[in-house]
Amino acid sequence: MGQENAAKPEQKIAIITGGSRGLGRNTAVSAAKHGIDSIITYHSNRAEADAAVAEIQALGRKAVPLQLDAGKTSTFDAFAAEVKRALKETWGRETFDYLVNNAGMSAPGSIADMKEDDFDALVNVHLKGMFFLTQKLLPLIKDGGRIVNISSGLARFSMPGYAVYGSLKGAVETMTRYMAKELGPRRIAVNVVAPGAIETDFGGGRIRDNPELNKMVASVTAMGRVGVPDDIGPMIAVLLSDENRWMTGQRLEVSGGMNL
Template sequence: MPRIALITGGNRGLGRAAALALIENGIEVIYTYRNDPGEKIDAVALPLHVGDLGSYDEFETALRRVLADRYDRTDLDFLINNAGVGRAGSIAETPVEAFDEMLDVHFRGVFFLTQKLLPLIADGGRILNFSTGLARFTSDGYAAYASMKGAVEVFTRYLAKEVAPRGITANVVAPGPVATEFGGGQLRDDERVRAHLGALTAMGRVGEPSDVSGLIAALLGPGTGWVTGQRIEASGGMLL
């Protein structure tokens, strides 16, 4: 029976890197996208706006159909809550609209999509939620974003306790600076920014998508089923 992972926001960035790493490890992938499914890979793409809770019923119906028709299953093994949106701004200048958008996607969406999909996660399955290194260290302009991720970390600990009787684990992956298109791609494209932030890490560089996707694949692999309720930071030793 194939192992199946659902990744939100798997059309780009760390979500796409995670999808490719899991496929390479023999895991079947279903991923969500909001507007553009991205470059075609050996996976199933389903549309979903994580911040729109009213769309969840339709998404669940589509997901159940894929599980039955493609995999002859009624459940999946892994849920990776990755979808995100970046909005920077000081506390004094953050507009309510930007705050609410991040709240909807990064916290309300993670909470209620997980709630919606818990019946579809097989006993013994695993849940990974994305946080950020910014929930530990600070950087100007990210108070609202990091606060949402801090809420995700608390939620994950409570989730881990609730799902443990089913043998399901729940953990948080907290990346540091990673060279993707997130937030306009500055970390990927601006060498001055890369050099500055790289100098703040013990490893002396910013992260690449494979640095984080490798961790995700490891956490969903054999031998890590005793790890739950934990925050695992993948930042190269940022600001130690």
């Protein structure tokens, strides 16, 4: 009888930005396989987001798609209000458990040729947007929760054309340590995952669709191939688990040993 009256564990919920495609979608699906529901964001392709939701629902989990321009901080108040509405209507809750700051964009350019508009767009999405979206959502993250920020192997090694992108990801890694320090009193663990080159449509699918580039990346990777989304999403999902509650402020590179 005591077991029958025991409180049912609260359903875990993750917000995954850029969760409608690529690594974000793989992370949301992997989280669903671990029993985690999600709010996934999309920039403009609602049909793609609905397909991701259907894939998650087929695994017996709940998912809600919300539109978000991760580089436009003026929209974040309205987004936070939508998050509150979705939490109440779908889960009867006022908080969520996990935030995965995954949304990103690519605008390659050498130091000599980088356009200022592209520079600003990269900053707005990868650093300013990540910072202020996290700030807006802090009141809704449950104490004892998790934040995972997404970096890149390009913060450790250099490739021509990615000076701005790689530098911003380096800033994300530093910001992660500050978040871990400041949110520690709330028992919120904050870590950063740095994927290597992955075969997705990111950056116009350069790694996936360019055989010569794909072969070059594979040649400098210890595991001998380019990564795929299934190498990353499951790792992030595991990182959210209670088993990793005592790890915070850490950088975890998942690159197959690229440029060791």
